Amino acid sequence: MTGEVRVLVYHAAEDPAAIEEAYHQASNRLQGVPGLRGNELLRSVHDQNGFVVASSWESLEAFQAWEQGATHRDSTAPLRPFRDTRLPVPFAIYQVAAAY
Template sequence: MTDGGVRVLLYHVADDAAGIEAAYHEASRRLAGVPGLVSDELLRSVHAENGFVVVSSWTDLAAFDAWEQGAGHKEQTAPLRPYRDLSLARPFGVYRVAAAHRAP
């Protein structure tokens, strides 16, 4: 059974860990209260010190699409934009939850 949720992964590269962490916290502050946004996390790679991923969880694809197409999208995520991993053909991925298990 799925929760119908959507996860968005944004890939970043940063030699300045403190800088990307500050940018993440600022972007998260700006995103507070966005309809459909459930949570977000900044993950740091254990294999590449400068590799980071921001994972956001959304209630559904419609909520994510509405936010992404809205006027505030670019301003809200602006602090993280300089860290985006542009070496990738697409520095982000959008995934629909296909199956999920919850710990008892």
């Protein structure tokens, strides 16, 4: 295992422009967070309202330190109204098991 982590947060939005704007706001707030390698906004090809913010972290410890820190909620606040409430758990955390 590499130690790297991917965090997926599921969102739903009828207005793609609104979630894209929220994504850019949150991403600007996240610049310089230790251990964050980057993130992407993905749109489902099967559900026109389905979106995922996928972030890449150098380790689970780096992600947990940020998640438990004081800036976590403020940084992601623009995206919070779009959280996909259709799902019982609107996020997932995966550790990279293998990569090429």
